[in-house]
Amino acid sequence: MSIRTLALQCRDxxxxxxxxxxxxxxxxxxxxADALERDVDAILAANASDMAAATEKGVGEAxxxxxxxxAGRVAGIAAALREVAALPDPxxxxxxxxxxxxxxxVERVRMPLGVIAMIYEARPNVTADAAALCLKAGNGVILRGGSEAIRSNTAIAASLHGALEAAGVPSAALTVVSDLRREAMVELLQLNDVVDLAIPRGGEGLIRFVAEHARVPVIKHYKGVCHLYVDADVDEGLALRLLVDGKVSRPSACNSLETLLVHAAVAASFLPRAVETLHARGVALRGDEASRALCEGVAAAGEDDYDTEHLDLALNLRVVGSLDEAIAHIRRHGSDHTEVIATRDPDAAGRFVAALRSAVVMVNASSRFSDGGELGLGAEIGISTTRLHAYGPMGLEALTIERFVVRGEGQTRNIHG
Incomplete structure (x- = not known):
């Protein structure tokens, strides 16, 4: 079946x-959600096949x-669907x-966008998350996952289709594209008379490919170069907790930390302690001359390192002389994703928040909270770092649009009497 036919069926x-x-x-x-839990064995079997094939191909650990x-992750996916069900309907x-x-x-009223195309890589959880959010917001969804996860995605979608049909909804409302050729993806992205929005989730290369080839609107999030700035007036224990959680808890996530900026006033006390803690957890460190002078086992960092989303147990270090210098660094190297300040000074926190335009700014909280579920949106559909109708983690409201509904009693604009 052609891509256009699949898209038209999804629109219907x-x-x-x-x-x-x-x-x-x-x-x-x-x-x-019940179906996912019931079919967990089949889903895990499909995933095991995907994992074996990916390992054989030499796919990286991230x-x-x-x-x-x-089983725990599948249970988490099911729980996310129930969380979306419990959210207010926009x-x-x-x-x-x-x-x-x-x-x-004159009223402003939210309505569904229509047909959402999800383009993603090896993230089988997106199959269920995207389905839940798009369907709750009244949309159809076309899912085009990566080849590494095709068996997992297909098994998850098969589990979900039964619940769709039981509700009287054609299964095409949740369409999985099995044609994984790039030409098929490009065809989907150019169906601007059928597809209302494309949301790519994956590496920078995939997102740039989608943006360059699409004729439909695209939500873009190229990378997450997230920073933690440790201010001069800081609780060092608090800052260390934010650092470890932000870097180590899940380094492959886009909300993990990639650079630590430390004010010179606390660098001598904080940095050696931080480096020892990170080394004990297997984190490779690169730093500027000032940070390397204070700590052993830190490689030299080039300017390109500060632009890199490592998605791994690797972190950049830099000592800065002021809050303004930290802000300047983030403006130069950041990706408008998530920035964190650790400070006891409310004035410094206020200046940090006001000076940066990133989609999420944290004060004394881990970057790992930059997530739709953690911010109260339920399972997120993606993260936007482009200033369109949505910015930051995207939930249900971002999958609707406001329209005008006008109610009158026969009023006319130009004809009177």
């Missing part, structure tokens, strides 16, 4: 989704971590209401 099915009540959508999502499923939400001098009432 999306109308059935848009017609569902909130209760019906929520019941459908809960049934999907990609393997994203691909890997176990469809039909009245966001503004004004009465004009001529008596007409």
């Amino acid at each position: 099915a999306a109308r059935a989704v848009a017609a569902l009540s909130t209760d019906a959508k929520d019941a459908m999502l809960r049934a999907m 990609m393997l971590d994203r691909l890997r499923l176990d 469809v039909g939400q009245l966001t503004r209401r004004d009465v004009r001098p001529n008596g007409i009432t």
Whole structure:
């Protein structure tokens, strides 16, 4: 079946989704979660085949971590679907209401976008997360995952289709593209008369390819070069906790830390302690001359290192002479994803927040909270670092759009009497 035919079928099915009540959508999502838990053995078997093939191909550990499923991760995916079911439904939400001098009432009301194309790599959890969010927001979704996860994605989608059909929705509302040729992806991205939005999730190369070839609007997030700045007035124990959690807890995540900036006033006390802690956890360190003078086992960092999203147990270090110098570094090397300040000084925190335009700015909290679920959105559809209709982690509201609904009593603009 052609890509265009698949997309047209998804568009038709999306109308059935848009017609569902909130209760019906929520019941459908809960049934999907139950199905994932019921089919966990089949999903894990498919994932084991994907993992074996990826390992044989020499896929890197960061990609393997994203691909890997176990019973706990499947349970987490099911829990995320139930969280989305419990969230308020944005469809039909009245966001503004004004009465004009001529008596007409002007309302702003949320409606579904229509058809969302998800382009992603070795992230089988995205199959369920994207389905849940798109369907709850009244949309259809076309899923084009990477070849490494095709068996996992297909098994997850098969589990979810039963709940769709039980709700009276054609299975095409959740379409998995099995044609993994790049030409097929390009064809999908150019269907601007059918597809309303494309959301790529994966490495910078994939996202740039999608942006360069798409004729449909694209949500872009090229990379996550996230910083922790340790201020002169700081609780060093707190800063160390933020550092370890932000770098070590899941280094392959886009919200993990890539650079540590430390004020010179506390560098001599904080940096050796931080380096010892990170080395004990297997983190490779690169730093500027000032940080290397204070610590052993730190390689020299070039300027390109500060632009790099390592997605691994690697971290850059730099000593800065002031808050302004830290802000200047982030403006030069950051990716508008997530920035963190550790400080006891509310004025410094306020200046940090005001000076940076990143999608998420944290004060004394781990960068790992830069996630839709942690920020109260439920399972996130992606992260936008482009200033379109959505910025930062994207949840349900970002999959709807506001339109005008005007109510009158026969008012006309130019004809009177």
